[in-house]
Amino acid sequence: MDSLARLGATVTDAIAGIGRALAMLLGAIIGKPTPRKSWPLFVQQMYVVGVLSLIIIVVSGLFIGMVLGLQGYTILVDYGAEQSLGPMVALSLLRELGPVVTALLFAGRAGSALTAEIGLMKATEQLSSLEMMAVDPLRRVVAPRFWAGFVSMPLLALIFSAVGIYGGYLVGSGWLGVDEGAFWSVMQSAVDWRDDLMNGIIKSLVFAFVVTWIALYKGYRCEPTSAGISKATTSTVVTASLAILGLDFILTALMFGG
Amino acid sequence: MESRKSHIFVGLFVVVGVLALLFIALRAASGSTVTAGETYTLYAKFDNIGSLKVRSPVKVGGVVVGRVTDISLAGEYYEPLVEMEISKDYDKFSETSSLSVLTAGLLGEQYLGLQPGFIDDTVGTLEDGDTISDTKSALVLEQLIGQFLFSQGEN
Numbered sequence: 001m002d003s004l005a006r007l008g009a010t011v012t013d014a015i016a017g018i019g020r021a022l023a024m025l026l027g028a029i030i031g032k033p034t035p036r037k038s039w040p041l042f043v044q045q046m047y048v049v050g051v052l053s054l055i056i057i058v059v060s061g062l063f064i065g066m067v068l069g070l071q072g073y074t075i076l077v078d079y080g081a082e083q084s085l086g087p088m089v090a091l092s093l094l095r096e097l098g099p100v101v102t103a104l105l106f107a108g109r110a111g112s113a114l115t116a117e118i119g120l121m122k123a124t125e126q127l128s129s130l131e132m133m134a135v136d137p138l139r140r141v142v143a144p145r146f147w148a149g150f151v152s153m154p155l156l157a158l159i160f161s162a163v164g165i166y167g168g169y170l171v172g173s174g175w176l177g178v179d180e181g182a183f184w185s186v187m188q189s190a191v192d193w194r195d196d197l198m199n200g201i202i203k204s205l206v207f208a209f210v211v212t213w214i215a216l217y218k219g220y221r222c223e224p225t226s227a228g229i230s231k232a233t234t235s236t237v238v239t240a241s242l243a244i245l246g247l248d249f250i251l252t253a254l255m256f257g258g
Numbered sequence: 259m260e261s262r263k264s265h266i267f268v269g270l271f272v273v274v275g276v277l278a279l280l281f282i283a284l285r286a287a288s289g290s291t292v293t294a295g296e297t298y299t300l301y302a303k304f305d306n307i308g309s310l311k312v313r314s315p316v317k318v319g320g321v322v323v324g325r326v327t328d329i330s331l332a333g334e335y336y337e338p339l340v341e342m343e344i345s346k347d348y349d350k351f352s353e354t355s356s357l358s359v360l361t362a363g364l365l366g367e368q369y370l371g372l373q374p375g376f377i378d379d380t381v382g383t384l385e386d387g388d389t390i391s392d393t394k395s396a397l398v399l400e401q402l403i404g405q406f407l408f409s410q411g412e413n
Contacts, residue, residue, distance in 0.1 A: 050268065050271050051267045054274075152271070155275030163278075165286055184285065191286050
């Protein structure tokens, strides 16, 4: 009987958690738009979330593109198909690695910071003080961070893919001697604007939504102690990474499986 | 001043993101309309189209002149009917032109090869909506092997 009660409590907790997270999100993004007040907050968060993540995205994109070029070449050259290196690098970056690796890095770099920041605001009762001053913390603290994450991650994913393709080109064409014209022209005929590029962007929009939402919710609902903040930050990275990988499978099956 | 600096960086960030999109769109991807500009439609009936797909190229001597836009079964006997769009730049194909389903390389994609026919006073050119009647079907490996085995058995 006890174990049945525990099972029931777990399920109720999980559903209540989803409900609270949804309520937080709706409270943050629905309401009268106040561009004059919220635009500077949004830009400030774009800087913290997007611009400061740029370096890790560019460096890892370059290296992942170069590794793809190197690994792809050693396999393709056995079949005399090293001309197909371009589409291999471009398709794997645009369809999979661009959105997914960007989202994972973003969860580690920016998501954990969002959780820790909001968690500390809660622990030091800054959020309650805002409410005391009749300022809605959802609109003032959560909303600009959400929009900044939602807008900046697709941009980061595009930069990641572009830099990665260039890295693959550097290794494939500059070092290993794949013909430059063939590299780009075979890539162009294989990569479709709508099927590959747009689906990659849709993927990164979904990941941006989920990662930012999880990070903000974990921070907003964390236990207001130092142990609670550290637990919430860890939980953000773990939950967001699992959500990204699970969603990626579903999205890939929907987009490219049929 | 601090906020102005972050404004500039955010602006730069967005510009770089848009540049990345342009780079991918222009350099790495191709639009779905390879035959840009005006096109006209031709039809052709085949016995067997093999693994020809919508968007497969139509080539004349290796040069892409159009794309397959639709594949369906038509008529009383359910014959495969291929609809294709040919660029208006090439609108003087003779009515005696023939189409065949060919394969790029040994294992490559299938495409339509258009063989222009002779031009004479007595034959007209293909117009929008015309059907090419002289077609050759795809080679199906199983049928080839079957024929080979059959002819071996006779000897």
